[in-house]
Amino acid sequence: MSGILKRYSMRSGKVHNESCTWDKCGVKVVFAVCVTLLCIGLILIIVFETQRAGPAPKPWKQFRLPDTLIPVHYDVEVQADLTTFALIGRVDISVRCATPTSYVILHSSEQEIDRNSAPTVRGTDGRNAPTVTSWFLFPENEFLVLELSENLKEGELYIVTINFNGAVRAALNGFYRSSYVNEQGQTRYLGITDFQPQDARKAYPCFDEPAFKATFNVTVVHQPEYTALSNMPRESTEIRGGGWVADKFQKMIRMPTYLLAFGVSDFDSIGSNTSTGIETRIWARPEYIAAGMGDFGLDVANRVVVYFEDYFGIPFPLPKIDHIALPDFNSGAMENWGLITYRETRLLYDTNAPSATVRKATARIIAHELAHMWFGNLVTMEWWDGTWLNEGFASYIQYKGLDFVDPGMNVMEHFAYDRSQSVMVDDSLTSSNPVYRPITTADDVTQVFGSIIYSKGASILRMLENFIGEETFKKALKNYLSKNAYGNAVQDQLWAELTTAAREDGQTDLDVKAVMDTWTVQMGYPVVNMTRDYTRGTAEVAQQHFLVDSAATVSVPSELGYRWYIPLTYLTQANLANSPVQTWMAPDEGTKVITLQGASANEFVLANINHAGFYRVNYDPTNWQLLADHLNSDAFEDIPADNRGTLVDDAFNLARAGMLDLTTAMSMTQYLVRDRHFIPWSMALRATGYIENVVGSVTQISNLWQPYMRQLISPFYEDVGWTLQEGDYNTEVGQVEALSTACKYGNGRCVNNATMMFDQWMNTNNNSHIPERLKSTVYCTAIKHGGSLEWDFAWQEYLSAEASEQTLLISALACTQDTDTLNTYLERSQDDSLVRRQNGPLVVRYIGRNSVGKSVAWSFLRDNWDFYFDTYDGTSFTMTGIVEDVTSQFSTQEDLDELETFLAAHPNQGTATQAFSQAVENTQANIRWRRDNEDKLRTWLQAQG
Secondary structure: OOOOOOOOOOOOOOOOOOOOOHHHHHHHHHHHHHHHHHHHHHHHHHHHHHHHHOOOOOHHHOOOOOOOEEEEEEEEEEEEOOOOOEEEEEEEEEEEEOOOOOEEEEEOOOOEEOHHHOOEEEEOOOOOOOOEEEEEEEHHHOEEEEEEOOOOOOOOEEEEEEEEEEEOEOOOOEEEEEEEEOOOOOEEEEEEEEOOOOOHHHOOOEOOOOOOOEEEEEEEEEOOOOEEEEOOOEEEEEEOHHHOEEEEEOOEEEEOHHHOOEEEEOOEEEEEEOOOOOEEEEEEOHHHHHOOOOHHHHHHHHHHHHHHHHHHOOOOOOOEEEEEEEOOOOOOEEOOOOEEEEEHHHHOOOOOOOOHHHHHHHHHHHHHHHHHOOEOOOEEEOOHHHHHHHHHHHHHHHHHHHHHHOHHHOHHHHHHHHHHHHHHHHOOOOOOOOOOOOOOOHHHHHHOOOHHHHHHHHHHHHHHHHHHOHHHHHHHHHHHHHHOOOEEEOHHHHHHHHHHHHHHOOOOOOOHHHHHHHHHOOOOOEEEEEEEEOOOOEEEEEEEEOOOOOOOOOOOOOOOOOOOOEEEEEEEHHHOOOOOEEEEEOOOOOOEEEEOOOOOOOOOEEEOHHHOOOOEEEEOHHHHHHHHHHHOOOOHHHOOHHHHHHHHHHHHHHHHOOOOOHHHHHHOOHHHHOOOOHHHHHHHHHHHHHHHHHHOOOHHHHHHHHHHHHHHHHHHHHHHOOOOOOOOHHHHHHHHHHHHHHHHOOOHHHHHHHHHHHHHHHHHOOOOOOOHHHHHHHHHHHHHHOOHHHHHHHHHHHHHOOHHHHHHHHHHHHHOOOHHHHHHHHHHOOOOOOOOOOOHHHHHHHHHHOOOOHHHHHHHHHHOHHHHHHHHOOOHHHHHHHHHHHOOOOOOHHHHHHHHHHHHHOOOOHHHHHHHHHHHHHHHHHHHHHHHHHHHHHHHHHHOO
16 A cells, blocks of 8 residues: 555435435445445555554664754864774764754764763753663664654754774774884884775764764874874863873864864974965874975975965965875875875885886875865765765866976876776776766765766866866856855856856857766767768768677666767867867767868868867778878877877777777777877777787787787887986886886897896895886886796895885786786785785786786685675775776686676675676677687788788
8 A cells, every 4th residue: 555545525416306216226325335335444454554564764764864963063082092902082063953853863883882971962051952862873874873852952052972982993994003114123003094985983973974064173182102183283282191192183164074084193294384374294104204205295285285276266274284194095095174194105205216107196196185175175065976076176186286386297198098098998888877976875985986986077077178268167166166165065056157157258158067967967978970071071970879899788778868068179180280170069969060171181180189078089991091191100290199099099999899990990009119109108008908908818819919019119119228218207207118018018128128137136135226217117027027036035025115115016026927926925915914905905906917817816806705895895996996907808708607607696796896797798898809800800910920
């Protein structure tokens, strides 16, 4: 029964003079009785069903917190013992009653609520409050529920007090512990927080959702040999019994619980003030600070925050920003307001061991986290379905900060390789998801943190700025941030500001929401098919949803029909130095005819200039040939470096989808023998890496592929050699790319040089002769071509190395071709005393990428699934990365069968659910590709001699 009772009524008949017979009256009486009995029966059924169903669902049964209470302020005190790792805490939460309720429901996980000092609710300003009659934990939704004697009153303020006990956790979330061995050989511990997205509740009871912003006062009680940090500067210090030190911090402005941060360590710091008066400090192990490894980060942080203050037109609202480098940290960094946390290897930079790649990575992540101070912290998404507003913006705006710090790097030229290229592969699967996606479970929240929101989010924002204009874009961002400061917002509020700004600046017919909805609320992206009429100087263009497996069917319908508003840009060969022409393709347009300005029949047209649009382009065969001919001419550098890389990437992905002949894609690689720019080389290697993954185990093809790639890279290698190239970023990174690629594909001189340098290290126990930027190539090459002697030496070096050196060695150790050694390495990676917990997943990932590691990594993951699931399931990036890398070489029916058998035996994959769906889809596409292209590839390679 639905509980809805239909009403039945009888209409009385007229009184007639004729006599009442059974035929006339009896039937009416029986009918009336039947209807009455039917009504009674319906009522009884409803009563029965209601009783059987029981009372209405309790509010703690819902995944989301009720909005009956709104937190206003937290007083949080924690006492952390770094000897026993015990945690004692108290929280006083001021809440405003929005709707009368007899429950206080908030988040609490993995804490013991003190039963000797039970939770209380009291009024403010002497007002009475209902008493707590009972309380309980509801683990399913990680709730603490307080039942009250009567309703709280609408509009009134109350204080909820909870005393709790817990631990400074071993897991890398909540309030957790890390450690390092100092120069005296002592193990030193520290405690630090990592709360995003749902782990503040693991440190203290709270309203752990982003819309519940409040102010905070934090007190950290610690042992006297340590220093405490939090979001704000220290306000006062009190010495308590037993020698404990209580540091109270200044009141923190409104923010969500996931941005609260505090820590206890014996770190040292280096600091200075920005030109606008903000105190900036870099915290790390004392020996790292003494060695100057925080100096570069300090300079970058000071310059970038001032740049963002000017760019957004809003001063940074806090008096200080601390940046702390942690030995153990699950992700790369976390944007806690005023106390940003990093992995050591992401924040610290040793200027005595210079590396352009590391320097860029350090500056970029600092810029990313500082961008969050405005996008995410000042203005926060209402719910996790809008996470892309935070991460997409930070992932794009970081490039502006990085460009300000080092304009000579020309970082926007790197954007297609850094951000767009790899995520376009993920987003071409039917198991992809939109950047704006519904969030209804805890696993959904964790899984949202993936490449789609970071890299696709950044890519479509770059596309938006390109068609709306830089100044208009800036003006709209400033208005959006100013209007929503210290509050929450949704994407439509941003689109409204952008539309207003665009119309003020002359784009009167632009509706940003209409355009951007096609890119945010449906997954995927289009390919633009361009077919030229060489006689008329026109081209027919049409869009279609690009799927890497053309045989796949999209099971999730889109109200927009998987069609997009596309800002199509193009240039003709004669006008490559000019600004690109832009034309709009609307979702409801079929084939559109455009006039190609200045196009002659014997010259190419190039579309999607600088890969500013998030789409692929497929040309007609003649135009593809014209592009290939130009690339193979002395004038190839007329085409921008990122477009040279994009042409190869588009060609191989179109061929993978069966939309372009593989031989055309292969012909686009031949020009690489001329190119000396790392961007097209990097993009081409990533694109062609697909072939190695799919057929790398096929000896006959591998024996053709290796010499072909070796022939392409050898001229580049010979040009740069092993003498360090000094100059701009492109020169330095180009040398690294050339050497690593030449050694990978077996260039004899490259392999010999690398192994000789490694041998010298082994013989002298000193590796100062190996330049920092070349260590990765030297280590991997020597271990790949060596034996147990080289591997064992590298392993011992790993055990005693500092963090940045460990990062290089943990990857290089996976280069061995000996499967027994790979198995040993995997087993050791599960021991926290040998491999830090944060690095354990990297071992199985690196081995999964190894050409001989496919079966080794898969078997180990399958046999140890419970370990990985129990240890790392809370972090989407970790589990997703493991599954992606371990299954990347799956390309046979046997691989698919094993994968499906595993999934049937493990129906709960947690935060790896989507990654496994994509693995199945990729394997199916790989099987089809091998069937259709393996012989064709072999024939083409044989023809090259």
